[in-house]
Amino acid sequence: MLDSAEFLTPAQIVAELDKYIIGQHEAKRHVAIALRNRWRRLHAPAAMQREIVPNNILMIGSTGVGKTEIARRLASISGAPFTKVEASKFTEVGYVGRDVESMVRDLVEQSVNMVKQRRKEEVKVQAAQAVEDAILDILIPPVTTSVATPKPALGFPTTAANEVPDSDHELNERTRERFREKIRNGEMDERKIEIRVQQNSSPGIGVIGGPAGMDEASMAGIQDMLGSMLPKKTRKRKVTVAEARKILLDEEAAKLIDMDEVKDEAIRHAENAGIIFIDEIDKVASRSGKGGGGPDVSREGVQRDLLPIVEGSAVSTKYGIIHTDHILFIAAGAFHVAKPSDLIPELQGRFPIRVELQSLSKDDFFRILKDPKNALTKQYEALLQAEGVALSFEDSALERLAEIAFEVNSEVENIGARRLHTVMSRLLNDILFDVPDKIGPNARILVNREMVEERLRDMVRNRDLSQYIL
Numbered sequence: 444m445l446d447s448a449e450f451l452t453p454a455q456i457v458a459e460l461d462k463y464i465i466g467q468h469e470a471k472r473h474v475a476i477a478l479r480n481r482w483r484r485l486h487a488p489a490a491m492q493r494e495i496v497p498n499n500i501l502m503i504g505s506t507g508v509g510k511t512e513i514a515r516r517l518a519s520i521s522g523a524p525f526t527k528v529e530a531s532k533f534t535e536v537g538y539v540g541r542d543v544e545s546m547v548r549d550l551v552e553q554s555v556n557m558v559k560q561r562r563k564e565e566v567k568v569q570a571a572q573a574v575e576d577a578i579l580d581i582l583i584p585p586v587t588t589s590v591a592t593p594k595p596a597l598g599f600p601t602t603a604a605n606e607v608p609d610s611d612h613e614l615n616e617r618t619r620e621r622f623r624e625k626i627r628n629g630e631m632d633e634r635k636i637e638i639r640v641q642q643n644s645s646p647g648i649g650v651i652g653g654p655a656g657m658d659e660a661s662m663a664g665i666q667d668m669l670g671s672m673l674p675k676k677t678r679k680r681k682v683t684v685a686e687a688r689k690i691l692l693d694e695e696a697a698k699l700i701d702m703d704e705v706k707d708e709a710i711r712h713a714e715n716a717g718i719i720f721i722d723e724i725d726k727v728a729s730r731s732g733k734g735g736g737g738p739d740v741s742r743e744g745v746q747r748d749l750l751p752i753v754e755g756s757a758v759s760t761k762y763g764i765i766h767t768d769h770i771l772f773i774a775a776g777a778f779h780v781a782k783p784s785d786l787i788p789e790l791q792g793r794f795p796i797r798v799e800l801q802s803l804s805k806d807d808f809f810r811i812l813k814d815p816k817n818a819l820t821k822q823y824e825a826l827l828q829a830e831g832v833a834l835s836f837e838d839s840a841l842e843r844l845a846e847i848a849f850e851v852n853s854e855v856e857n858i859g860a861r862r863l864h865t866v867m868s869r870l871l872n873d874i875l876f877d878v879p880d881k882i883g884p885n886a887r888i889l890v891n892r893e894m895v896e897e898r899l900r901d902m903v904r905n906r907d908l909s910q911y912i913l
C-alpha cells in the first residue's frame with residue numbers, strides 16, 4: 444500500500460506530474476504534500492495514525508486547466524484507488540440522499556479490482572502451469588489404468604521375458620511431454636480444442652421490491668448470496684489453444700485467490716489510500732444573494748448529504764463496512780457564478796486547502812502541444828505511424844496553433860486546453876481522411892506555419908466561431 448510513493452518526495456511527485464500537466468505549480472505542490480502525508484501517516488505511531496486526518500483540497504479554476512488530470516495522475520503515481528463523481532448528478536430528479544454513498548462504493552469496487560489484479564499476477568506462474576495441464580488433458584488424456592501383466596502359465600517359472608512393462612502409461616507420458624513442449628513453443632496455438640467455461644448466473648437474478656429503507660449495498664449482497672447458492676453452469680466452447688490459455692488462465696487464477704483476503708485488503712487500501720474527486724461542486728453551492736427556495740434547497744441538501752462522508756462515516760458496501768475518515772477528497776469547480784463561500788460553512792471547513800488554478804496562456808498552449816508525454820501532437824503522430832505515415836511539426840506551426848487556440852478561447856468561450864482538440868482536428872482532418880487512400884505508406888508530412896495558416900484561415904477570419912465550440 445502506497446509502496447510506489449515510498450521513494451517519492453514531494454518534489455519528485457511534482458516532477459512526475461510535470462510530465463503530463465503544464466503549469467499549475469501551486470496545485471501540484473499541494474497535492475504532492477497531501478500524497479506524501481498519507482505515507483507519513485502510515486509510518487507514524489499507531490496511536491497517532493487514527494488522529495491524523497487528510498487535508499482535503501478545493502481546486503478553483505475554469506474548465507480545461509487541469510483539475511481532473513492532476514487528481515487522476517496523482518492516483519496513478521501512488522497506485523491508489525480513484526473515483527470521479529460529478530456533484531451535480533445528485534441534484535437530478537429522483538435523487539435519494541443515500542445515493543451520495545455510491546461514490547464510496549465505486550471506490551471500493553475499484554480497490555477490489557486493483558487488489559484482485561495484483562493477486563492474479565502473484566499466482567500467474569502457478570495458474571499457467573494448471574492451464575497447461577488442463578490443455579494437455581484435453582489433447583492427450585492421461586492413462587489412468589495400466590495394462591495388467593499376464594500371469595505365467597502353470598508350471599512355468601516367472602522370468603524377465605514373461606514380464607510385460609507398463610508400456611501404455613510410458614508412451615502416454617512421453618507423448619504428453621512432447622505436446623507440452625509444443626504448447627510452450629506456440630506450435631499448437633492455432634489448433635482447435637473444446638473446453639468448458641463457467642457461466643456466471645448471478646447477472647440474471649433480480650430482487651423485486653425489497654424492504655423499505657434497504658440500500659444499494661444490501662440489495663447487492665442479497666443478489667451475490669442468491670448467485671452463490673445456485674450451481675455453477677458451464678458450457679462448451681470450441682476455441683484455439685491460444686484463446687483457451689487466456690480463458691482458462693483467469694479461471695485458474697481465481698481458484699488460487701482467497702477472495703476474503705482480497706476484500707479485507709481492498710477495504711484497507713481504499714480507507715488509507717483512496718482518492719475521491721468531486722467535480723462541479725460549485726453547481727451545488729447556493730447562489731449568492733438569492734432567497735432559499737427552489738433549486739437552492741436541493742443544492743443545500745446535497746451538500747448536507749456530502750458532509751458526513753467527507754467528515755468521516757461508516758458506509759456499507761457489498762464487500763464490508765468502509766470508514767471514510769482517511770480518504771482524500773479533492774473537490775473542484777469553476778465558481779464563475781457561485782463562490783466557495785456560498786458552500787455551507789460545515790462543508791467549507793472540510794476542504795481547508797484551497798488552490799486557484801490559473802488560466803492558460805499562449806506559452807502554456809505551446810508547451811502543452813510539445814512537452815507532455817501524452818501531447819496531442821504525439822498522439823496524432825502515433826495514429827498516422829500505424830498507417831506507415833511519418834507526421835512531424837515545426838515549432839513555428841505549434842506557436843501559431845497556440846495563438847489561435849488562445850484567441851478563440853478569449854473571444855468565444857474559455858474551455859482551456861480542450862480548445863486544442865478543436866484546432867488540431869480542424870488542421871488534420873483532411874490528412875486523416877486521405878490516409879491511406881490518397882496518401883500511402885512511407886509518406887512524410889511536415890506541418891509548418893504556412894500549412895496552419897492555410898487550413899485555419901477561415902477559422903481565424905470568422906469571428907462567429909460558435910460552430911467550433913465543443
